[in-house]
Amino acid sequence: MILPFLIIIPLLAAFLITLISGGRDSWAIVFSILAVISLLALSVFSFLSTGSQTFIYEMSGWKIPLTICLVQDALSTFMLVIVNLIALTSLMFSVSYIRQYSAPWKYYALFMLLVAGMNGVIATGDIFNLFVFMEIALFSAYALVAFGGKAEEYEASFKYAVMGSLSSTLILLGIGILYSATSTLTMAKIAEILPTLDVKLTYWVGAIFLAGFGLKAAIIPFHAWLPDAHSSAPAPISAMLSGVFIKSLGVYVLIRLFFNVFGGVAVFNEVFLVIGAISMIIGVFLALGQWDIKRLLAYHSISQIGYIIIGIGLATNLGILGGVFHLFNHAIFKALLFYNAGVLEMTTGTRDLRQMGGLAKKLPTTSFTSMIASLSIAGLPPFNGFFSKLIIFIAAIQAGRPVYAFLAGLGSLLTLASFMKMQRYAFYGKENKDADKTLAKVSTAMKWAMISLAVLCLLTSLMVIPGIRELTLDPVVAVIMNKTGYIAEVLGR
Amino acid sequence: MKPSEGMTLIVKTVTRISVWLIILYGIYIILHGHLSPGGGFAGGVIIALALLNVLLAYGRGFITRWLNIGFLHDLESSSAAIFLAIGILGMAVGGGFLANFISHGKLFNLLSSGTIPLLNIVIGLKVCTGLFVVVWTLAIFHLSDKGEKQ
Amino acid sequence: MVIYILCFALLLVGIYGILTKRDLIKIILSLGIMGYAVNLMFILFAYKRGAGYAILVKDKAVTAMVDPLPQALILTSIVIELGITAMLVALAIRLFEKYKTFDITKIRRLSG
Numbered sequence: 201m202i203l204p205f206l207i208i209i210p211l212l213a214a215f216l217i218t219l220i221s222g223g224r225d226s227w228a229i230v231f232s233i234l235a236v237i238s239l240l241a242l243s244v245f246s247f248l249s250t251g252s253q254t255f256i257y258e259m260s261g262w263k264i265p266l267t268i269c270l271v272q273d274a275l276s277t278f279m280l281v282i283v284n285l286i287a288l289t290s291l292m293f294s295v296s297y298i299r300q301y302s303a304p305w306k307y308y309a310l311f312m313l314l315v316a317g318m319n320g321v322i323a324t325g326d327i328f329n330l331f332v333f334m335e336i337a338l339f340s341a342y343a344l345v346a347f348g349g350k351a352e353e354y355e356a357s358f359k360y361a362v363m364g365s366l367s368s369t370l371i372l373l374g375i376g377i378l379y380s381a382t383s384t385l386t387m388a389k390i391a392e393i394l395p396t397l398d399v400k401l402t403y404w405v406g407a408i409f410l411a412g413f414g415l416k417a418a419i420i421p422f423h424a425w426l427p428d429a430h431s432s433a434p435a436p437i438s439a440m441l442s443g444v445f446i447k448s449l450g451v452y453v454l455i456r457l458f459f460n461v462f463g464g465v466a467v468f469n470e471v472f473l474v475i476g477a478i479s480m481i482i483g484v485f486l487a488l489g490q491w492d493i494k495r496l497l498a499y500h501s502i503s504q505i506g507y508i509i510i511g512i513g514l515a516t517n518l519g520i521l522g523g524v525f526h527l528f529n530h531a532i533f534k535a536l537l538f539y540n541a542g543v544l545e546m547t548t549g550t551r552d553l554r555q556m557g558g559l560a561k562k563l564p565t566t567s568f569t570s571m572i573a574s575l576s577i578a579g580l581p582p583f584n585g586f587f588s589k590l591i592i593f594i595a596a597i598q599a600g601r602p603v604y605a606f607l608a609g610l611g612s613l614l615t616l617a618s619f620m621k622m623q624r625y626a627f628y629g630k631e632n633k634d635a636d637k638t639l640a641k642v643s644t645a646m647k648w649a650m651i652s653l654a655v656l657c658l659l660t661s662l663m664v665i666p667g668i669r670e671l672t673l674d675p676v677v678a679v680i681m682n683k684t685g686y687i688a689e690v691l692g693r
Numbered sequence: 694m695k696p697s698e699g700m701t702l703i704v705k706t707v708t709r710i711s712v713w714l715i716i717l718y719g720i721y722i723i724l725h726g727h728l729s730p731g732g733g734f735a736g737g738v739i740i741a742l743a744l745l746n747v748l749l750a751y752g753r754g755f756i757t758r759w760l761n762i763g764f765l766h767d768l769e770s771s772s773a774a775i776f777l778a779i780g781i782l783g784m785a786v787g788g789g790f791l792a793n794f795i796s797h798g799k800l801f802n803l804l805s806s807g808t809i810p811l812l813n814i815v816i817g818l819k820v821c822t823g824l825f826v827v828v829w830t831l832a833i834f835h836l837s838d839k840g841e842k843q
Numbered sequence: 844m845v846i847y848i849l850c851f852a853l854l855l856v857g858i859y860g861i862l863t864k865r866d867l868i869k870i871i872l873s874l875g876i877m878g879y880a881v882n883l884m885f886i887l888f889a890y891k892r893g894a895g896y897a898i899l900v901k902d903k904a905v906t907a908m909v910d911p912l913p914q915a916l917i918l919t920s921i922v923i924e925l926g927i928t929a930m931l932v933a934l935a936i937r938l939f940e941k942y943k944t945f946d947i948t949k950i951r952r953l954s955g
Binding site for chain 2: 898901918922925932933936
């Protein structure tokens with residue numbers, strides 16, 4: 201069926217790119233664009249044809265408790281659509297952006313491995329397989345952060361690599377403890393056996409997984425690698441990292457483990473609420489004082505992930521709907537913002553906001569899409585950010601926790617302030633007279649990538665309309681809240 | 694004899710004799726992966742260490758003349774592609790990805806248990822060439838001044 | 844029981860090394876020690892009292908065997924850590940070329 205192809209196609213593309221391209225990158229571009237377009241078509245097709253059913257694919261023809269299974273339900277196909285969509289726009293953006301570095305064909309091979317790893321994490325139903333695919337994606341991320349060859353990029357990549365492998369070792373420890381207690385690796389069977397054991401085991405393993413996957417998702421005690429890594433990477437890779445990587449490896453796995461395997465334990469929901477609120481507020485405060493444009497966007501990533509974690513932690517239908525919808529929206533407008541930052545860096549040669557100014561006339565597409573993205577992230581109607589933040593706000597009030605609703609509103613206001621500062625310094629305001637002439641031109645592919653994401657910013661706000669919402673977002677929420685349904689579907693085949 | 698590269702004469706002579714034995718032992722471990730402990734990864738590491746032995750004893754210049762590093766790059770990528778091709782063949786025959794579609798044979802024979810010896814050989818090739826190329830890239834770093842990423 | 848405590852102590856030694864050492868190479872070695880500790884813990888979980896190794900030999904009768912699945916998991920984990928160590932060492936060489944030191948308190952251009 202469809203699921204194994206989502207992992208085979210990027211792996212095959214990565215190995216063929218390494219084999220065929222001699223020193224130029226023309227074959228690499230052809231292979232990678234073909235691969236990502238077919239991946240996006242497959243994932244959209246599988247999302248529309250899954251609906252609220254669940255399909256299982258067993259690898260190597262063995263039966264379920266003995267083999268690795270791939271699970272295709274509403275949540276995993278939803279995440280697959282997000283990942284492959286942002287991957288396609290990132291590839292379109294990077295075709296001319298990467299030419300300024302040396303050996304661009306290596307970039308495409310690593311990019312394909314990154315996409316293969318993320319697809320594998322989302323599609324799998326076996327916990328050790330999740331660890332292996334997570335490591336594949338992390339390798340490529342470490343190498344891609346250091347791709348430019350400057351001193352700061354090596355430092356950022358080293359910091360990221362050490363912290364990432366520390367958390368991976370913790371995750372492996374958690375997997376070992378879980379295996380020794382339940383003697384199976386399939387996530388559905390663990391979910392079945394776990395309530396019969398001591399509840400302290402769930403707390404221990406939950407704490408270990410929260411630390412491990414929390415570092416991948418960059419929630420507040422574990423966020424220290426994110427500003428350096430996301431600001432030193434090349435712009436399309438920053439978009440991929442901030443847009444889908446921390447969500448696919450961090451937030452998606454947290455949702456899958458804490459709701460479908462552990463079953464929504466009340467203590468962890470409280471922990472999610474507290475950590476989400478702290479991430480939201482501290483992220484925005486740290487971003488207010490930044491003058492480096494990519495570091496500012498990276499701190500805002502921490503803050504918006506805090507929104508998603510609050511939505512998840514409320515554990516009501518409306519809260520999870522808000523969290524998942526905000527996950528989708530954030531991928532779109534954060535990727536768009538990072539593309540704009542990349543264009544700004546490419547045309548002015550600097551990342552410092554104080555040295556830019558008055559670029560709205562020279563870069564019309566960039567400034568227009570940047571205004572759309574800034575209004576989306578601040579939460580102004582009619583863009584998609586407004587609807588998802590509104591849903592989280594209402595869900596917090598309905599669940600009887602008005603403090604979190606107040607903090608969400610406060611965070612939104614500060615985000616608006618921070619982005620208005622960015623817009624004023626970068627695009628409007630006095631032009632920097634002693635700056636260089638425009639260093640490079642913005643190519644057509646880059647413009648199309650940015651325009652398509654800006655259009656999607658408007659279109660996805662239509663997903664709140666009840667008719668479309670039942671088609672797209674409600675099955676996802678149903679899968680998350682329904683632990684016994686997950687076990688029955690996976691083990692019943 | 695040139696007094697420049699590599700180690701002393703005793704080390705070079707012993708290496709010249711023992712490297713072939715180490716490679717033979719590595720091939721034995723790869724081929725018997727389904728009958729005894731070891732398999733593709735362990736055998737691949739042993740062969741890579743034999744080549745690393747030659748690198749340490751004879752120096753960087755000698756190993757660049759003796760082995761064709763471009764060929765090793767191609768061998769590495771094609772082994773990975775062959776692994777995926779065997780998996781896809783399993784799917785085409787109808788069992789699922791990486792299904793065991795060749796007949797399983799008798800127990801304890803060398804030519805038994807389906808696709809497992811083939812996969813062991815492919816993994817052994819990839820690990821050996823991959824590990825050696827990584828170590829060679831780290832060792833050759835000071836010779837050339839252009840940076841090579843990975 | 845004592846074995847598990849010693850294995851956990853090895854993990855703590857690794858964490859101590861990452862947190863307090865200032866040399867890049869010592870941090871890489873401490874990450875290796877942490878990996879060894881977790882692999883050892885997997886093998887300890889797989890042991891059954893009085894069972895033999897998990898390989899069929901032609902003339903021996905089949906008795907109780909230890910759990911072979913964690914051994915396969917550990918092979919995968921060792922391969923992954925090998926890759927991580929190789930990448931960290933390559934990064935350390937490049938960092939030395941750019942910053943001229945291995946001391947991590949001096950490699951600090953990104954901050955704030």
